[in-house]
Amino acid sequence: MDMDDERAKAATKGDLIELEAKFDGKLSQLKDDLVEAIRDGQTEVLRAFYGFSQTVLDRFKEQDQTEAGLKRRMATIESRIFEIEKRLNMPPSGI
Numbered sequence: 001m002d003m004d005d006e007r008a009k010a011a012t013k014g015d016l017i018e019l020e021a022k023f024d025g026k027l028s029q030l031k032d033d034l035v036e037a038i039r040d041g042q043t044e045v046l047r048a049f050y051g052f053s054q055t056v057l058d059r060f061k062e063q064d065q066t067e068a069g070l071k072r073r074m075a076t077i078e079s080r081i082f083e084i085e086k087r088l089n090m091p092p093s094g095i
Contacts, residue, residue: 011019
């Protein structure tokens with residue numbers, strides 16, 4: 001039989017059921033592949049986000065440490081000025 005004879009032949013109900021089963025199988029596989037691809041994409045986005053958030057947290061921690069250091073220095077300067085004012089018997093300036 002050549003190709004034209006195959007196309008001209010009428011499809012039976014069994015042929016259609018078989019075709020539907022193949023189609024359902026391929027569609028199910030396509031759905032599974034799509035779900036897997038979406039999950040892989042989500043995983044990559046989450047990994048990138050976690051990496052970014054860790055960098056931001058490190059920066060905040062560094063800034064907090066810098067701020068704490070500046071506050072300690074400021075407290076030291078204020079206490080030294082207070083001691084000088086006490087020795088000179090000067091009233092505090094209200095800073």
